[in-house]
Amino acid sequence: MAPRVLISDKLSKTAVQIFKDRGLDVDYQPDLGKDKEKLLAIIGEYDGLAIRSNTKVTEKVIAAAKNLRVIGRAGIGVDNVDIPAATAKGIIVMNTPFGNSITTAEHAIAMMFALARQLPEADASTRAGKWEKNRFMGVEITGKTLGVIGCGNIGSIVADRAIGLKMRVVAYDPFLSDERAIDLGVEKVELDQLFRRADFITLHTPLTDKTRGIVDAAAIATMKDGVRIINCARGGLVVEADLVEALKSGKVAGAGIDVFEVEPATENPLFALPNVVCTPHLGASTTEAQENVALQVAEQMADYLMKGAVVNALNMPSISAEEAPRLTPFVKLAELLGSFAGQLTETGLKAIRLEYEGEVAEMNVRALTAAALTGVLKPLLQTVNMVSAPAMARERGVTVEEVRREQRGAYENYIRLTVITDRQERSVAGTVFADAKPRIIQIKGINMEAELGPHMLYITNQDKPGFIGRFASLLGQEGINIATFNLGRKAAGEDAIALVEVDEPISDSVIERVAALEGVVQAKRLTF
Known part of the structure; x- marks a missing residue:
């Protein structure tokens, strides 16, 4: 019996044909993803599930998916899939990480033009018969400095297009090497430098613990007066309440926002501001991009279900x-x-x-x-x-x-x-x-033997008497239980390392207290 695939979101019909051509039984129900109860009722019949963003593959859905072997997301974001639950049940989760890069990059550039020339407001004004030519004084993009936060696949395309527009491009990305920056024609800078120098700032980084709220009130305060900010990456990178205040005060001249902290965004304080261009998460919304990701996810899922080949799997x-x-x-x-x-x-x-x-x-x-x-x-x-x-x-x-x-x-x-x-x-x-x-x-270079647990503390310190006592006493005061304690040193009295597993996550305040202990050179929280 041929493997069965359910498509529960709107994917290109070409994807349906690919599944059929590869010998799979495909069920195309593009509106099913919005009906949670119906999805729960029938998901147990399928070996594969192809989705976009409307279908929420929750732990409950995965529990009901008795035969499911693979989930394919047409696009990069998998926020709507419970990956740990899928992994625990042996279900592979695939995405298509590079299918919509050009489309998203072009949307960021379009946002930049719209902000520079106030196109949406000018359009609405003109349609209303006002002819407010003097009101809509724009700025040129040529010669301006664009700050690109995140210079991976999408960010590097944005940088290339901006250079073609005769902009200067400064880029912040912890993984961007000097050589790669030279190849791209961008100037590699630290984040605080980017904030100080950029006339336009565009974000192209995933939402992680390190990047959440990367543009907040403190960051905005260091920016140029009249900066324009564009976010076509992920909601949560920009603290919306802080951005609203900066837009009202004029510190930020304009913002182009395609992604929001809460989506779908039917109500948001940003909507009331005239110097904001808002779009409903359109970064990947072109015919070409949707065709690309649909074809890719269909080919990947078919290869796995028919041949056992695994491509672009997030959990295998x-x-x-x-x-x-x-x-x-x-x-x-x-x-x-x-x-x-x-x-x-x-x-x-x-x-x-x-x-x-x-x-x-x-x-x-x-x-x-x-x-x-x-x-x-x-x-x-x-x-x-x-x-x-x-x-x-x-x-x-x-x-x-x-x-x-x-x-x-x-x-x-x-x-x-x-x-x-x-x-x-x-x-x-x-x-x-x-x-x-x-x-x-x-x-x-320091020998030790240690297993890695979910919650770890890594400490470098000077090998002096009393450190272990001070450290253990501090954790005891905080009610933190030590699971394992591993030590190593170069030689007596020289550099030493402690690798400690604890039973619960360690707070920032505890990290700060550990770092302040006598003899501690560095204290870092690690999670595995």
Whole structure:
């Protein structure tokens, strides 16, 4: 019996044909996604679910999906899919990360023109018969400075178009290398410099814990008077209440907003302001983009359901069935090492070196490297996966080096990951023991053996008497229980590292108190 696929949102009819041509049974119900109860009632009949943004694939839907093997999102954002619940049930979640890049970039440029010349307001005024020629005094784009926050696939296209318009472009992206910036023709700057210098600011970064509210009242206060802000990326990057006040005061001359903190946005204080251009999340809304993502998601889902091939999966590595049992623990190790290094990397990433020693050097290191890159990039690019991570690293000019060698040390297998930034090199190494659990065995040249848990605290300190007592006492005062406590040092009295697992998330205030302890050089919260 052929696998069955349900399309519950409006996708191009070409996608339907692709499924049929590949031998699948397809059910096209483009309005079903809006009917939660009906979706719950029938989802159990299908092997695949193809969606856009209207269908909400909740934990309840996944629980009812008895036969579902794959969810395909036509587009990049998967906020409407409960990925942990899907993963727990063994359902692959795929997206199409590059299908609508040009369309979104063009929408940002269109917003910039609309703001510069006040086109929507001038249009409404003229239609009302007012002919207010003197009221709508615009500004030229030529010669102005555009600040691009996030210079990945979409941001780099925006930068290229802006340079073609004879603008100066400054870009902030922690993963943008100096060489890649030169290739793009942009000036790489820190975020505070971008805020100070830009006449127009456009956001092209995912919504993560680090980027949420990246444009708030404090940031706006450092910007030029009369700056214009464009957000076609994700609602929540801009604090809307702060933007409203800045637009009212004139500090911000105009804003082009395509995405909102709450969507669908049927009511919003921004709507009442004359110097705002609002659109209903149209960034990916062109015929070409919708055709591209529909074709891609249909091809990816069909390849998986008919051949077992995995492409652009957000919750599963691209590994063949034959090598999976042996390779999977090392994939987990590589991603954990990458995540460890990525969470500690705060300056421009230039290169990543991966050293494979022992039997692991003979395995599918391409998959292992992709897993490691996923871990490094995920703190800022949450939708990155093992397929897209190498491309995203290349886009940002990050050099990736792989070294394979035979066993030389005490461990039968180990992986060492080194991150090279503008300021330093930091390495972390790990292995997999017979229990198939990944272990950290070395950090910055300091030996230790540690498992990584969900909530960790990483501390570098001077090896002096009393530190452990002061630290443990502080956590005790805060009611935080220590699960594991791992220590390492270069030599007596020199640099030391503590890697501590605790039972609950650590607050910012606790981190600040730990960092203030005598002898502590650095304190960072890590999550895995």
